[in-house]
Amino acid sequence: MNYDHAYHAGNFADVLKHCCLTIALNHLKRKDKSFVVIDTHGGQGVFDLSDPRVERTGEAREGILRLLNQAEAAPGVAPESAHAYLDAIKILGGGAMRNGSEDPGTGFSLKRYPGSPLLTHHLIRPQDRMVISELHPAYNESLRATLSRQPRVHVETKDGYETLIAHVPPPERRGLVLIDPPFERTDEFRILVRTMRAALRRWSQGIYMIWYPIKDTAAVEAFHADLRGLPESLPTPVPAIAAELWVRPRFPPLRLNGTGLVVFNPPHGLIQALPELMPWLRQSLAEQGKGEDRWFWLTEERKAGQ
Ligand SMILES: C[S@@+](CC[C@H](N)C(=O)[O-])C[C@H]1O[C@@H](n2cnc3c(N)ncnc32)[C@H](O)[C@@H]1O
Secondary structure (H helix, E strand, O other), X not given: OOOOHHHOOOOHHHHHHHHHHHHHHHHHOOOOOOOEXXXXXXXXXXXXXXXXXXXXXXXXXXXXXXXXXXXXXXXXXXOHHXXXXXXXXXHHHOOEEOOOOOOOXXXXXXXXXXXXXXXXXXXXXXXXXXXXXXXXXXXXXXXXXXXXXXXXXXXXXXXXXXXXXXHOOOOOOOEEEEEOOOOOOOOHHHHHHHHHHHHHHHOOOOEEEEEEEEOOHHHHHHHHHHHHHOHHHOOOOOOEEEEXXXXXXXXXXOOOOEEEEEEEOOOHHHHHHHHHHHHHHXXXXXXXXXXXXXXXXXXXXXXXXX
């Protein structure tokens, strides 16, 4: 396990993933009834943006810092659906104008970027709970140091896919699963499909948010095709969407040019947000107008539950 999310924390892929996660969690909070969040690949929990690893790639600068600075420079332009995410990042990240800076275009800085566990913890309520899995011993330690004293948080040192299957269906019967693997393994797409088949058979009502990188577009299309077939084998149809963002041209495909999310049982609030959110993210984050964005129904369009 060599993957270290510190190099990528706050990049455009994190922005898409965490913004959609925030919208989905806030949708679940519309009802008082409790819910669970299962984060299968938790990472370190929080990232220090002055760390040399962050500086080395500059990905946070081109991602969340660029987005926040544009939002500060042009108030009112960010879609309303993104406000809760931007507010949470500013609070958890210690956001402020740099000393002496009067330029809202580049002067806004963050000390930290919250990973999915810290962001989720910030958003859930006293009646809700979280289960997080992180396999890497050092990252698991950091995660526990950040969150494990919290009574609503359970941290596991197991394989995230095993954790998911062990915890569904949850007693609350409401909730969201974030699956955010490092894609170090060449068969990650295959494992994802196999795990989703088992998870949907156990709990077809859950919101499942699956992150993936877009490098080899043929591999992504095959992944979509495999996922599309899953709900058809279930007694009740399960709706799914995909949302994709490119910040560079698709070719050459060696770099992470694009990123995507598949969401099973997408909450209504997310479906409503995407038509405005996706173009705004592209306009804010793509290199010199070279990006693309799209979202579409992976399955036949159906009304989501929860
Ligand atoms: C992309 S990062 C997660 C980032 C995190 N979800 C966030 O949004 O801040 C993937 C993490 O999965 C961990 N990991 C790798 N294989 C795993 C497995 N089989 N089960 C659980 N965690 C795993 C890696 O150590 C890495 O920290």
